[in-house]
Amino acid sequence: MGNQNRQDSLERSTWQLIVFRFSKNRLAMLGVIVLGLMILAILLAPLYMPYDEMIRQNVFNKLHPPSAQHPLGTDELGRDLLARVMYGGRISLFGGIATITIAFVAGCMIGGIAGYFGGKVDTVLMRIIDMLMAIPPVLMAMAILTALGNGLFNLIISLAISQIPRFARVVRSSVLTLRGLEYVDAARCYGCSSFKIILRHILPNGIGPIVVAATLTLGQIILSISSMGFLGLGVAPPTPEWGTIISENKLNLRYCPYLGIAPGICICLVVMAVNFIGDGLRDAFDPKTKN
Amino acid sequence: MAQDIKLNLEEILLDISDLHVQYNTDDATIFALNGFNLQVRRGEKLGLVGETGAGKTTMALSVLRLLPDKIGKVTAGRILYGGDDLLEQTEAYMLGLRGRRISMIFQDPMTSLNPIVAVGDQIMEVLDLHAPYMSRYEKNERVDRILSMVGIPPARKMEFPYQFSGGMKQRIVIAMALIAEPELLLADEPTTALDVTMQAQILDMMSRLKQEFNTSVVLITHDLGVVAEFCDRVAVVYAGKVVEQGAVEQVFARVRNHPYTVGLLNCIPDLESTAARLIPIPGQMADPTRLSPGCAFADRCVHCMDICRRKPPKMYEQDGHWILCHLFKERED
Numbered sequence: 001m002g003n004q005n006r007q008d009s010l011e012r013s014t015w016q017l018i019v020f021r022f023s024k025n026r027l028a029m030l031g032v033i034v035l036g037l038m039i040l041a042i043l044l045a046p047l048y049m050p051y052d053e054m055i056r057q058n059v060f061n062k063l064h065p066p067s068a069q070h071p072l073g074t075d076e077l078g079r080d081l082l083a084r085v086m087y088g089g090r091i092s093l094f095g096g097i098a099t100i101t102i103a104f105v106a107g108c109m110i111g112g113i114a115g116y117f118g119g120k121v122d123t124v125l126m127r128i129i130d131m132l133m134a135i136p137p138v139l140m141a142m143a144i145l146t147a148l149g150n151g152l153f154n155l156i157i158s159l160a161i162s163q164i165p166r167f168a169r170v171v172r173s174s175v176l177t178l179r180g181l182e183y184v185d186a187a188r189c190y191g192c193s194s195f196k197i198i199l200r201h202i203l204p205n206g207i208g209p210i211v212v213a214a215t216l217t218l219g220q221i222i223l224s225i226s227s228m229g230f231l232g233l234g235v236a237p238p239t240p241e242w243g244t245i246i247s248e249n250k251l252n253l254r255y256c257p258y259l260g261i262a263p264g265i266c267i268c269l270v271v272m273a274v275n276f277i278g279d280g281l282r283d284a285f286d287p288k289t290k291n
Numbered sequence: 292m293a294q295d296i297k298l299n300l301e302e303i304l305l306d307i308s309d310l311h312v313q314y315n316t317d318d319a320t321i322f323a324l325n326g327f328n329l330q331v332r333r334g335e336k337l338g339l340v341g342e343t344g345a346g347k348t349t350m351a352l353s354v355l356r357l358l359p360d361k362i363g364k365v366t367a368g369r370i371l372y373g374g375d376d377l378l379e380q381t382e383a384y385m386l387g388l389r390g391r392r393i394s395m396i397f398q399d400p401m402t403s404l405n406p407i408v409a410v411g412d413q414i415m416e417v418l419d420l421h422a423p424y425m426s427r428y429e430k431n432e433r434v435d436r437i438l439s440m441v442g443i444p445p446a447r448k449m450e451f452p453y454q455f456s457g458g459m460k461q462r463i464v465i466a467m468a469l470i471a472e473p474e475l476l477l478a479d480e481p482t483t484a485l486d487v488t489m490q491a492q493i494l495d496m497m498s499r500l501k502q503e504f505n506t507s508v509v510l511i512t513h514d515l516g517v518v519a520e521f522c523d524r525v526a527v528v529y530a531g532k533v534v535e536q537g538a539v540e541q542v543f544a545r546v547r548n549h550p551y552t553v554g555l556l557n558c559i560p561d562l563e564s565t566a567a568r569l570i571p572i573p574g575q576m577a578d579p580t581r582l583s584p585g586c587a588f589a590d591r592c593v594h595c596m597d598i599c600r601r602k603p604p605k606m607y608e609q610d611g612h613w614i615l616c617h618l619f620k621e622r623e624d
Contacts, residue, residue: 014412017449119361182402188357189397190390190417190467200416201405287407287451 021284028280031273038270042089049083063256072262076252081245085263088240093270095156096222102160104214107167112198114168115175126172129165137162138227145233155234159224163217170213174206208282215278219271242267304475304507305331305354310368312349312358312531319580323349324531325587327368331475336501336508338518338539340555341528342576347511349531351395351477356385373474391421394468398480400461404452411448414438414467421471437466440503441496458489465497472504479511494521515559519543527552530577530587537612549614550592586617594618 022028058078066073072081114125144158179202187197226243228234235241242263249259312324324346331337339347352358354370356377370377397403405413411434418430435445441462452460461481468476482490501508510522518525519539526536527549535549545556554572574591583589589599598617607619
């Protein structure tokens, strides 16, 4: 059996091994499946649930409990909740993931460069990050959004910028501990350029805590998108979006709790799925994980 | 043909002359190398011995131009390698040189390998950097070949560093250093972290590989026993200066030695000797933040004369065996 495994692994590269270890992690695969199904359902929504149905208001039909016709019931304006949750996912899910991705990549670059090169580069970059950090994230996002003009794309950009400092800080501190290690010196000795060293030898070794931080931030970002919507920035009603759906239905929660539960569960599922995936990625990067 | 080989042996590959390196920290300036002179010929094995802090590693890092940024600085001297002064080359030139023409092995094999990259991929990375024209198949062949040469079954190349023992890791590090067939290998205490049986194996293997690739080896160590066994020539370093250099036979003959070398030789336990104790060198290593105008070893030297504290010693040479000491200057007169 051992021999068989060895034969199998002969032609695998390091990256294929990471994918292999990831696929062996049950929770992480569960996360992938849940997230995949949600993305599919949201993307394919127009096929089984026309957009018109979502916005059609029918006040006679308001606050219907779940039924065959409206699987999740209707809200106080008589709109089908399931449809609103599906279409709302487009903004919440994709907006959230796009925001995290931008903040993650930019944070890794800034933190990586600052930590690796040190000295003046570090001082300049980190003081800029400190300035960004001094302003509360929501206030900062508001300011940027006001300057750039309203819109979903600008909302994503502004939220991403407000999240960069936390990533840059985490990345920088792990780069600082890693760059003094001997294998980094060894890589320099066999002719690796600084850029390749950061990308190949430092970031993959320090990625664990960064990925976990990123996945945990996603839930917060989804809520930020709706709080920005509440302030009239970014996504405004009647465009659906998970956070907005919950806040719209606040008043009716007492008698129609399902109105808040459905979008709430969606947010929970996404955050948990992404978190499992993040944990799985962290473990997959560490070859000592037993599988 | 025989003459060709002889000529080849005489060719000087690395020529360090009058190299001065200092480390500027917040509290003090440390004079790590003070007029360091060293010649390495093509295909030879040179042992570089000296105490901790004598500047052996600093020498190796200066050659690769990898002294710590902003702290380490070359203040004077020349490093000629194959005719080019390395101190004047661009960074792009150095990137092509490191790993391809000069390789370095570090002391601790436990930390010299990236823990999350399979060892085969790490070895191949050197080829990716220096031989991008090679096909993947060809690179795989080369990796398999070098692994079997260092005694690691190629079937294990997809395993990770933690799955190997210390000696095996050091062999992988050596495989990495040699895969691009460099002309010069700087081995910085490659066996210090290993046990004695492993030490012998590694040295034996390095000897065989050296023959295969005709690589020059600079073996940095503080073990004179290893030098006597492994090297052709030896250079003794004290306080950032080579104080004695010569063929292993010349230095170990104990006919004429620098007093510091005598001290080092007296510290080797001898099975036949009846002496109850070894004779240590008195005193401490010279303070590298304060340089004396004369010989750095003067304070610890049993033969110390008046002139030693005032003037730096001149070179005394006989048949390519040279010593920096006032003692022999006098004898020559």
